[in-house]
Amino acid sequence: MSVENDNLKDRKDVIIGSMIIIFIIYVLQLINLQILNPEYKQHADSNAFLKKTKFPARGLIYDRNGKLLVYNKPAYDVMVIMNEVQEFDTLDFCHATNITKDKLEKLIKRMKNERGYSKYTPQVLISQLSIEEFAILQEKLYKLPGFYIQDRTLREYTYPCAAHALGSVGEVSQRDMDNDPYYSRGDYAGKNGVEKYYEKTLRGEKGYEILLRDARGRLKGKYQDGKLDKASVPGKNIELSIDIELQAYGEKLMRNKIGSVVAIEPQTGEILALVSSPNFNPSDLVGRQRGENFKRLNNDPLKPLLDRPLMARYPPGSTFKVVNSLIFQQEGIITPETRYPCHHGFVFGGLTVGCHGHPSPLDMRHSLQTSCNGYYCWGLKAMMDNKKYKNVQDAFETWKKDVVSFGFGYKTGVDFPNENRGFIPNAEFYNKRYGERGWKGLTIISIAIGQGEIIATPIQLANYASAIANQGYWITPHIVRKIEGEQIADSLLEKHVTNVDKKYFAASIDGMEMAVKGGTARVAQMDSITVCAKTGTAQNPHGKDHSIFMAFAPRENPRIAIAVVVENAGFGATWAGPIASLMMEKYLNGKISPGRKALEDRMVNANLIPSTKTPR
Amino acid sequence: MTQRHVSITNIIDWPTIIVYIILVVAGWFCVYASSYEFDNSSMFDFSQQAGKQLVWIICAGIIGISILLINYRIYSTFAYVFYGAMVLLLIATIFLSRDINGSHSWLEFGPVRLQPAELAKFATSLALAKMMSAYDFKLQGLRNYAKVIMLIMLPMAIIIAQNETGSALVFAALFLVLYRKGMPGVLIILGLLAAALFIFVIKYESIYLQGENLCNLGMLISAILIIITTNIFIFVFRKDKEMVWNNTKATLGIMLIAVATNFFITVDYIWFVFGIIVYMVLALFWKSIRERRRLYALIALFPIVAVGYCFSADYLFDNALQPHQKSRIHVLLGTEEDSQGAGYNVNQSKIAIGSGQFIGKGYLKGTQTKLKYVPEQSTDFIFCTLGEEFGFVGSTIIMALYLFLMIRIVIIAERQTEVFNQVYAYCVAAILLFHFTINIGMVIGVMPVIGIPLPFFSYGGSSLWGFTLMLFVLLKLDSTRLER
Incomplete structure (x- = not known):
């Protein structure tokens, strides 16, 4: 039978049309899969490529004498790709990794709840297995598809010292990852101290190797024979300016005391010691016990985690008189020969600032020697009420600029991530408090003796000692001296010149020397070395006065400037002074003279922690 | 009857042959690529898939040339004989074949394995062409429909009994041939609608x-679809705008009442939607009686049957399908997330294709197929290898070749003067279209996973020979169109 001229011919168009429509739909789906959706490419890569991260060794840290302080030890993380995990003997696994089944379930749950969790990429399940635990697990790994071991390094410390200065290394937080795409979950980064500030120097650069993996998880060798692999770049080693022996000695002296010791080499700004007390062993914050120890330290009422040298805020007390003596000379308020009366204090109008017994009237050198309060109250009043200034605001701003030029009131720029700037008020501050016409010299008289609104950190005090030692300039304090194959930042070598000319320093330094030879700072005296010092006793609302001491030695070509704060310990001369003195002797002579052993013992053994603060 | 002598090389449809050769060769390269394992085994290693495929291709060439040389009249003359023999072979296979993953569809002759189901398509096409080209045959009346449907359903049923549901479904493609030869299009639409409601x-x-x-969402969507379709029927078959407008008004009114009622007491919206359907059915019957037109009553039957179908779809799904089929459908519909189970194949094949991106990773450089992420990658999922290594460009070119081939066959079909030839040509086109749609559709994740090969491309002798046989018989028949 032959085909008739039927009226169904149009139906071929419907048929061809549906073929074309199907074709178009499929092309659209291909566009969707192959062009619009890069996700499939990533899936394919995570399927086929096992990108094994190669972690670089973190840079080592040495002290100024080349002694190794911080190095690395291996640790092993158990990584898991949930998508590949098959039924496995959980009991066996728990046994090998030394955890309970309960704990395993918790770990898995926690891992799944992490932001950025993916079942296609390796996730950290258990971190930091020791080498022994790793060895046991390694043998069972073939039975555990989806589980991998990732090599890591942990920090190890040769001295149980300088925990605050060195800082610690811990697992990165979500914020770290958001801020720097370099990090992935489970990575480690410096959390504070040098480890944080120099993180990019120390960490090096991660590398990776790309391995091919088939559908059953078997590795099929390197992708393109390793052409696309990237070797890791080890972190750079760092040499600190710390003298670890001096640091250890400082920590020994500060045992059972709350406070700080900061020692700086004046000519270079290099920090020689940076003691924060109470402190802890840096090894406590390494490895699996980190979390627990961190919690314990964080809950300690004595706040051992607080980095006091950089963050604690104290009124500088009488140590502040030296800068005032310098400013009053510079601004022409006094000469070293100017005398002010003081009979057990400064009395004017209804106001009294007490002082202790000493001859009166005094010149400037002797006022520093005896730490006379009256002298500086008169001096400040004379400056604030001086007619050569337009008004008290003008006078105060001049004073303030001079003070700030000694490194007060702003961050010194030290190479630490957490420096506090202290506080020096400006005229505006007092205008707000008292009204523009509501204040004059008398109103703010306590700043003459480093009380009132003035706040400084221990590092600022040490830097201030350094500026006096250098007679008119200071170098940004810094703790890193050398970086392997790299220059340290220019900002750390910057010379800051004070507003006070060099010529005015001699007289004030005379006063400091006299304080040691026959004044309030006698305790700092050493046989062979001329020490210049100033005591301070800072009143504070938290209890007994803080004992403060600032010094440098020797007078000619000073090699060490130091500030010591012992909280709630009373007079500066009693505790902070001896500690500063012993530190200087230890640094300059390398040992403590036999005559001072008793003093040393007394300092080491003293427990000055107020009973209200001791943990119950 | 005048006989003109025309050389077969002059009259044969070369475009089809060229596309056929391109597809077969491209398929061979892809088979090599998908069995290649980074260890440069030769394409001609006859212990490997690529080497074997080359043997199948050479055999297919011999089959093709032989067909062109054999007298074309045997196909028409012996169509029912072929068909009968095929039915017997299919039944015999169930008992003779080994159980391969629950399927009893392979006959083994030493090293060669044959799947008779592949040849059944050819035999059924011949038989269908023979039946419809009978002198007094018209696609009308229940008897003729029954004969045609029986013819199609018989091999289908046996193949289902072999547990090869995928291959069996291919026979459904032959309804497209019936459509071309006069079956009302509305039946195809109803078929598709049934599938949509089911989904x-x-x-x-x-x-x-x-x-x-x-307020079950599946029921709600289905009911809305039924309402819309019913109104389309009213509009298309009766051109009764007034009634459609009335239905719209009634729908809005009932929905307003539904919303108002739900302010006071919670009543399932489904009941109101069914209320609309009941209203339309009553209105249709009323109009049918008043105007004495049976068509209104016929239209009214549609929503009744459709609603019944929807209610039984759940039952059908749970009882008529096998667990792995249910699971595959669930994964396709996205109601079951299981990337390691049934969804694994589709997921991995989408990943492989997607990772090819615009121009692909390059020949033999695909990682997903090399590392065995995609299962059955040389047979049913061969398109993955293509997509991964040749990207969007390569996949689109090959798809375009299939489109060209299918359209070409329709054109060939349309130029036939013999009904036998035309029906047979449409059978070939419909079967190719079904394989193309399902195979590529499942690989790119828009169709359920139904294990049927990509014609000419997939590894395997039975499939290649079956399609070669079908295509070359068509070319031979076509070459006789001027012999008149």
Whole structure:
């Protein structure tokens, strides 16, 4: 039978049309899969490529004498790709990794709840297995598809010292990852101290190797024979300016005391010691016990985690008189020969600032020697009420600029991530408090003796000692001296010149020397070395006065400037002074003279922690 | 009858042959690529898939040339003989073949394995062409429909009994041939609508919009679809705009009442939607009686049957399908997330294709197929290798070649003067279209996973020979069109 001229011919168009429509739909789906959706490419890569991260060794840290302080030890993380995990003997696994089944379930749950969790990429399940635990697990790994071991390094410390200065290394937080795409979950980064500030120097650069993996998880060798692999770049080693022996000695002296010791080499700004007390062993914050120890330290009422040298805020007390003596000379308020009366204090109008017994009237050198309060109250009043200034605001701003030029009131720029700037008020501050016409010299008289609104950190005090030692300039304090194959930042070598000319320093330094030879700072005296010092006793609302001491030695070509704060310990001369003195002797002579052993013992053994603060 | 002598090389449809050769060769390269394992085994290693495929290709060439040389009249003359022999072979296979993953569809002759189901398509096409080219045959009346449907369904049923549901479904493609030869298009539309309703009911069977088992989303969508389709029928078959407008008004009114009622007490919206359907059915019957037109009553039957179908779809789904088929459908519909189970194949094949991106990773450089992420990658999932290594460009070119081939066959079909030839040509086109749609559709994740090969491309002798046989018989028949 032959085909008739039927009226169904149009139906071929419907048929061809549906073929074309199907074709178009499929092309659209291909566009969707192959062009619009890069996700499939990533899936394919995570399927086929096992990108094994190669972690670089973190840079080592040495002290100024080349002694190794911080190095690395291996640790092993158990990584898991949930998508590949098959039924496995959980009991066996728990046994090998030394955890309970309960704990395993918790770990898995926690891992799944992490932001950025993916079942296609390796996730950290258990971190930091020791080498022994790793060895046991390694043998069972073939039975555990989806589980991998990732090599890591942990920090190890040769001295149980300088925990605050060195800082610690811990697992990165979500914020770290958001801020720097370099990090992935489970990575480690410096959390504070040098480890944080120099993180990019120390960490090096991660590398990776790309391995091919088939559908059953078997590795099929390197992708393109390793052409696309990237070797890791080890972190750079760092040499600190710390003298670890001096640091250890400082920590020994500060045992059972709350406070700080900061020692700086004046000519270079290099920090020689940076003691924060109470402190802890840096090894406590390494490895699996980190979390627990961190919690314990964080809950300690004595706040051992607080980095006091950089963050604690104290009124500088009488140590502040030296800068005032310098400013009053510079601004022409006094000469070293100017005398002010003081009979057990400064009395004017209804106001009294007490002082202790000493001859009166005094010149400037002797006022520093005896730490006379009256002298500086008169001096400040004379400056604030001086007619050569337009008004008290003008006078105060001049004073303030001079003070700030000694490194007060702003961050010194030290190479630490957490420096506090202290506080020096400006005229505006007092205008707000008292009204523009509501204040004059008398109103703010306590700043003459480093009380009132003035706040400084221990590092600022040490830097201030350094500026006096250098007679008119200071170098940004810094703790890193050398970086392997790299220059340290220019900002750390910057010379800051004070507003006070060099010529005015001699007289004030005379006063400091006299304080040691026959004044309030006698305790700092050493046989062979001329020490210049100033005591301070800072009143504070938290209890007994803080004992403060600032010094440098020797007078000619000073090699060490130091500030010591012992909280709630009373007079500066009693505790902070001896500690500063012993530190200087230890640094300059390398040992403590036999005559001072008793003093040393007394300092080491003293427990000055107020009973209200001791943990119950 | 005048006989003109024309050389077969002059009259044969060369475009088809060229596309056929390109597809077969491209398929061979892809088979090599998908069995290649980074260890440069030769394409001619006859212990490997690529080497074997080369043997199948050479055999296919011999088959093709032989067909062109054999007298074309045997196909028409012996169509029923072929068909009968095929049915017997299919039945015999169930008992003779080994159980391969539950399937009893392979006959083994030493090293060679044959799947008679592949040849059944050819035999059924011949038989269908023979039946419809009979002198007094017209696609009308229940008897003729029954004969044609029986012819198609018989091999289908046996193949289902072999547990090769995928291959069996291919025979459904032959309804397209019936459509071309006069079956009302509305039947095809109803078939597709049935599939759509089925999908909605299954896909949304566990979603309730009003909470607490009220307002099942699958039912709601299905009911709305039924309402719309009914109105389309009214409009298309009766051109009765007034009634469509009335239905629209009634729908809006009932929905207003539904919203108002739900302010006071919670009543399942489904009941109101069914209320609309009941209203339309009553209106249709009323009009049918008043105007004495049977068509209105016929249209009214549609929503009744459709609603019944929807209610039984769940039952059908749970009882008529095998667990792995249910699971595959669930994965396709996205109601079951299981990237390691049934969804694994589709997921991995989408990943492989997607990772090819615009121009692909380059020949033999695909990682997904090399590392065995995609299962059955040389047979049913061969398109993955193509997509991964040749990207969007390569896949689109090959798809375009298939489109060209199918359209070419339709054109060939349309130029036939013999009904036998034309029906047979449409059978070839419909079967190719079905394989193309299902195979590529499943690989790119828009169709359920039904294990049927990509014609000319997939590894395997039976499939290649079956399609070669079909295509070359068509070319031979076509070459006789001027012999008149």
